[in-house]
Amino acid sequence: MRKxxxxxxxxxxxxxGGFQYGFDIIxxxxxxxxxxYPALGRLERDGLVKSAWESEHDAHADGRPARRYYxxxxxxxxxxxxxxxxxxxxxxxxKPRTARG
Amino acid sequence: xxxLRWCDWVLRAVAPLVPHDIRRDWLREWRxxxxxxxxxxxxxNRPMPLTSSxxxxxxxxxxxxxxxxxxxxxxxxxxxxxxxxxxxxxPGFTATVVLTLAIGIGGNAAIFGAVNAVLLRPLxxxxxxxxxxxxxxxxxxPNQIGGTVSPPDFVDYRRxxxxxxxxxxxxxxxxxxxxxxxxxQIPGAQxxxxxxxxxxxxxxxxxxxxxxxxxxxxxxxxxxxxxLWTRRFGGDLGIVGRQLQINGLSREVVGxxxxxxxxxxxxELWMPIKFNARDLETQRGAHYxxxxxxxxxxxxxxxxxxxxxxxxxxxxxxxxxxxxEASAAxxxxxxxxxxxxxxxxxxxxxxxxxxxxxxxxNIASLVLIRAVGRGRELAxxxxxxxGRATLFRGVLIESALLGVAGGALGLVLAYWATGAIxxxxxxxxxxxxxxxxxxxxxxxxxxxxxxxxxxxxxxxxAWQATxxxxxxxxxxxxGGSTTSDPKKQRMRSFLIVAETTLAVVLLVGAGLLxxxxxxxxAVDLGFESASIQTFRVTLSDSxxxxxxxxxxxxxxxxxxxxxxxxxxxxxxxxxxxxxRFSYGISTSSVDGRTLSDEEQDALTLQxxxxxxxxxxxMGIAIPRGRAFLPTDRTGxxxxxxxxxxxxxxxxxxxxPLGHELRIGTRLGLGGEAxxxxxxxxxxxxxxxxxxxPAPPTLYLAYAQWxxxxxxxxxxxxxxxxxxxxxxxxxxxxxxxxxxMYAVRSMEQLVSNAIAQPRLYLLLIxxxxxxxxxxxxxxxxxxLAFAVGQRTREIGIRLAxxxxxxxxxxxxxxxxGRLAVTGVAIGLGxxxxxxxxxxxxxxxxxxxxxxxxxxxxVGLLIVALVASWIPARRASRIDPLAALRHD
Numbered sequence: 001m002r003k004x005x006x007x008x009x010x011x012x013x014x015x016x017g018g019f020q021y022g023f024d025i026i027x028x029x030x031x032x033x034x035x036x037y038p039a040l041g042r043l044e045r046d047g048l049v050k051s052a053w054e055s056e057h058d059a060h061a062d063g064r065p066a067r068r069y070y071x072x073x074x075x076x077x078x079x080x081x082x083x084x085x086x087x088x089x090x091x092x093x094x095k096p097r098t099a100r101g
Numbered sequence: 102x103x104x105l106r107w108c109d110w111v112l113r114a115v116a117p118l119v120p121h122d123i124r125r126d127w128l129r130e131w132r133x134x135x136x137x138x139x140x141x142x143x144x145x146n147r148p149m150p151l152t153s154s155x156x157x158x159x160x161x162x163x164x165x166x167x168x169x170x171x172x173x174x175x176x177x178x179x180x181x182x183x184x185x186x187x188x189x190x191x192p193g194f195t196a197t198v199v200l201t202l203a204i205g206i207g208g209n210a211a212i213f214g215a216v217n218a219v220l221l222r223p224l225x226x227x228x229x230x231x232x233x234x235x236x237x238x239x240x241x242x243p244n245q246i247g248g249t250v251s252p253p254d255f256v257d258y259r260r261x262x263x264x265x266x267x268x269x270x271x272x273x274x275x276x277x278x279x280x281x282x283x284x285x286q287i288p289g290a291q292x293x294x295x296x297x298x299x300x301x302x303x304x305x306x307x308x309x310x311x312x313x314x315x316x317x318x319x320x321x322x323x324x325x326x327x328x329l330w331t332r333r334f335g336g337d338l339g340i341v342g343r344q345l346q347i348n349g350l351s352r353e354v355v356g357x358x359x360x361x362x363x364x365x366x367x368x369e370l371w372m373p374i375k376f377n378a379r380d381l382e383t384q385r386g387a388h389y390x391x392x393x394x395x396x397x398x399x400x401x402x403x404x405x406x407x408x409x410x411x412x413x414x415x416x417x418x419x420x421x422x423x424x425x426e427a428s429a430a431x432x433x434x435x436x437x438x439x440x441x442x443x444x445x446x447x448x449x450x451x452x453x454x455x456x457x458x459x460x461x462x463n464i465a466s467l468v469l470i471r472a473v474g475r476g477r478e479l480a481x482x483x484x485x486x487x488g489r490a491t492l493f494r495g496v497l498i499e500s501a502l503l504g505v506a507g508g509a510l511g512l513v514l515a516y517w518a519t520g521a522i523x524x525x526x527x528x529x530x531x532x533x534x535x536x537x538x539x540x541x542x543x544x545x546x547x548x549x550x551x552x553x554x555x556x557x558x559x560x561x562x563a564w565q566a567t568x569x570x571x572x573x574x575x576x577x578x579x580g581g582s583t584t585s586d587p588k589k590q591r592m593r594s595f596l597i598v599a600e601t602t603l604a605v606v607l608l609v610g611a612g613l614l615x616x617x618x619x620x621x622x623a624v625d626l627g628f629e630s631a632s633i634q635t636f637r638v639t640l641s642d643s644x645x646x647x648x649x650x651x652x653x654x655x656x657x658x659x660x661x662x663x664x665x666x667x668x669x670x671x672x673x674x675x676x677x678x679x680x681r682f683s684y685g686i687s688t689s690s691v692d693g694r695t696l697s698d699e700e701q702d703a704l705t706l707q708x709x710x711x712x713x714x715x716x717x718x719m720g721i722a723i724p725r726g727r728a729f730l731p732t733d734r735t736g737x738x739x740x741x742x743x744x745x746x747x748x749x750x751x752x753x754x755x756x757p758l759g760h761e762l763r764i765g766t767r768l769g770l771g772g773e774a775x776x777x778x779x780x781x782x783x784x785x786x787x788x789x790x791x792x793x794p795a796p797p798t799l800y801l802a803y804a805q806w807x808x809x810x811x812x813x814x815x816x817x818x819x820x821x822x823x824x825x826x827x828x829x830x831x832x833x834x835x836x837x838x839x840x841m842y843a844v845r846s847m848e849q850l851v852s853n854a855i856a857q858p859r860l861y862l863l864l865i866x867x868x869x870x871x872x873x874x875x876x877x878x879x880x881x882x883x884l885a886f887a888v889g890q891r892t893r894e895i896g897i898r899l900a901x902x903x904x905x906x907x908x909x910x911x912x913x914x915x916x917g918r919l920a921v922t923g924v925a926i927g928l929g930x931x932x933x934x935x936x937x938x939x940x941x942x943x944x945x946x947x948x949x950x951x952x953x954x955x956x957x958v959g960l961l962i963v964a965l966v967a968s969w970i971p972a973r974r975a976s977r978i979d980p981l982a983a984l985r986h987d
Contacts, residue, residue, distance in 0.1 A: 033159025
């Protein structure tokens with residue numbers, strides 16, 4: 001497994017948590033836009049996320065252009081859980097156990 | 102400006118960075134996000150948050166990343182594949198560029214490797230910058246490099262100076278080592294106690310020699326080199342404390358030096374030199390030791406020089422008889438070791454640099470031609486949307502590929518060439534040349550050179566070729582133009598002229614060296630070298646203490662060697678010509694009259710102690726009088742033979758036969774000063790090399806002055822080398838403890854004597870040859886291309902009635918004009934540059950007209966030959982085909 005960077009894990013986690021649009025991911029992760037967008041580009045290039053455009057109809061109803069949204073692919077889901085587990089294992093031993101227990 | 106508009110402005114400004122195919126989506130995504138942020142703010146009746154402006158800046162990072170990501174992928178795959186395919190499609194072009202580059206880079210790396218070893222790499226001693234040599238010099242040339250010191254002067258230098266932490270002396274020689282295997286003559290040095298303190302090198306085993314060891318009466322000790330220790334004693338760790346028989350004395354081994362310690366160069370053992378009180382009293386005029394010293398950390402070289410001049414001036418006042426004209430010079434050790442070759446090394450580096458410059462020019466013109474040839478492809482790609490950056494990147498990658506290939510092949514050439522250079526014997530006169538290695542410095546230098554050469558000279562013309570502004574004109578031009586762009590034509594012409602100029606400079610250098618070398622070879626050395634084998638024999642002072650014992654030993658040896666059926670004749674001499682053997686002693690009296698100090702100094706003679714058949718064996722003519730006879734021995738009247746130069750110097754035009762001459766020494770044998778009545782005049786022998794006039798020489802009969810060593814010369818009826826084994830057996834029978842060493846044929850000695858100029862000539866000539874070839878290739882390439890470009894024009898000319906001869910002449914004239922310009926500038930430049938060669942030239946002026954004319958004419962002929970093929974092709978163009986030509 002190729003280990004994902006903390007940034008990538010944060011972005012994937014945000015998307016998995018339902019924050020699918022660029023600025024929403026930025027708001028959610030607190031990372032700067034100059035970090036989040038290249039991270040999204042890398043994740044998409046590596047096939048961990050997929051992007052699509054929201055329906056023009058919905059957007060126009062809102063009086064704005066359609067936004068691009070991102071969602072996890074199957075490899076993305078797997079990579080996120082593996083990487084998250086790895087980073088969690090680095091935390092002080094007590095916490096996860098209590099959480100599990 | 103509202104926040105939204107500002108954000109949009111940033112996006113539009115950055116958008117061109119984003120790869121073309123995703124640019125629209127990128128803009129759309131970012132605009133949508135800002136619009137959404139604005140809409141949400143409007144819904145809440147708030148202004149757009151300030152964070153939006155910083156988010157817009159993030160778009161710059163995003164765009165840059167997308168561009169980089171795309172380049173990365175494209176560069177690795179697309180461009181490399183594309184470039185490789187393009188290069189393989191033009192194997193002639195690719196091979197020419199790669200080979201050209203490899204020659205330039207390989208040559209540069211190899212020569213730089215040698216320069217690095219000889220001049221640049223720090224000497225392998227602690228703080229090598231503090232190490233100096235001190236020379237006793239003459240007031241006329243107080244700063245010369247070279248000049249041995251006498252023991253009393255050394256002691257005074259050491260005591261009176263204020264600039265050095267320590268001063269030490271050494272004398273190089275070779276000493277017989279017996280026991281533990283066959284008798285062997287080991288090169289080594291006798292050193293004073295401070296030697297290893299000055300060199301500041303610790304032993305690998307045991308201890309070094311110290312001040313306690315060089316006192317008269319101290320135990321006899323020896324320190325071995327790492328090489329001798331491993332070769333002869335198998336790296337025996339118990340070596341320290343063992344007794345060895347060296348130079349007839351039993352000496353205790355006290356230490357072994359590390360492998361990196363080599364000083365004096367080639368020394369394999371070090372023993373203390375002991376000066377007793379009498380030596381220090383009587384030897385002030387005996388100059389035979391070399392002095393080294395270590396500067397105090399705070400002392401400057403200039404201060405040390407003044408200090409030593411002061412010491413020398415005091416000695417001159419105190420001992421006017423020996424030191425009246427003397428001064429002292431201080432030179433960095435590196436300078437002392439390699440000062441004599443510094444200039445020629447840099448000339449070589451300059452020459453090989455010129456070759457590289459020609460290589461670069463050649464590549465520039467080849468790439469230019471190719472880029473122009475690809476003009477249509479590039480133009481079409483530009484027309485369908487490839488930016489200039491993309492096109493340029495393609496050319497850049499192509500250049501880098503060529504550079505890498507050329508650099509790799511060049512490194513292979515350099516590896517081979519440095520091996521060849523390192524195999525050279527430093528005795529050709531370039532110290533430390535055998536240390537030449539392809540080390541990291543050399544490889545880094547090569548990489549730098551190859552990348553710089555390829556990128557600069559490959560892309561400069563490419564930048565011009567990918568200029569988008571003339572896309573339209575380019576497409577049109579390719580379709581229907583009749584002549585090529587004059588601006589580019591000028592650039593190509595300039596490159597050709599530059600190349601010719603550089604080639605002329607190198608060829609003139611090679612021509613001068615070649616003519617100088619031919620004159621060197623034509624010099625009459627005064628002796629014959631064919632079929633003569635030589636070797637040296639030294640008798641130990643303890644076993645052969647009496648002169649008569651030595652005389653008897655060599656008499657027997659000569660007789661036994663002469664009895665060998667393969668031997669035509671055999672003789673002996675204390676020092677052979679061309680071996681840098683110098684044994685000069687001043688004349689003390691002529692025809693019974695004692696000379697004044699000035700006269701004595703002015704009349705220093707080279708002393709040679711020879712056996713009767715030496716002259717016959719060496720083929721040295723005796724135009725007047727006779728050679729020595731077997732009866733000229735101890736007890737008989739002392740006789741001498743002078744060479745023609747000495748005869749003229751001493752007796753002017755008077756016939757010297759019967760006159761008498763004495764030198765100022767007893768040759769360490771007691772009795773009266775050496776000399777005698779002149780019985781013969783020998784032809785001059787160039788003792789110090791073909792380029793140095795014969796010194797005035799005095800031959801003494803060995804049997805009258807039997808010293809402890811002789812070099813035997815034996816003339817073979819067949820091959821010189823066929824004598825080595827029989828003679829070795831003869832010597833072993835006579836005394837197994839006497840080693841035979843310095844085994845060389847006279848032809849080897851002659852060859853060694855001209856090795857340095859030959860090497861120099863060989864290198865410069867190969868550079869010049871390469872340069873000429875490259876210039877010819879360049880000229881051919883440019884003309885062939887120009888003819889190809891002008892096919893249509895020439896076709897029209899022919900169709901309108903131009904004669905084929907006129908077309909031929911037209912193309913040849915174009916080539917001729919470029920070549921003549923290049924040759925003219927080149928000859929002028931050569932007249933300036935060849936001054937650097939002056940010290941290397943023998944009986945040839947740097948402005949030798951013959952050389953310049955030959956080079957000029959020769960290069961013009963080469964240029965005409967190179968342009969003949971394209972010119973002929975031009976004259977054979979079929980007008981109909983040409984007019985249909987695309």
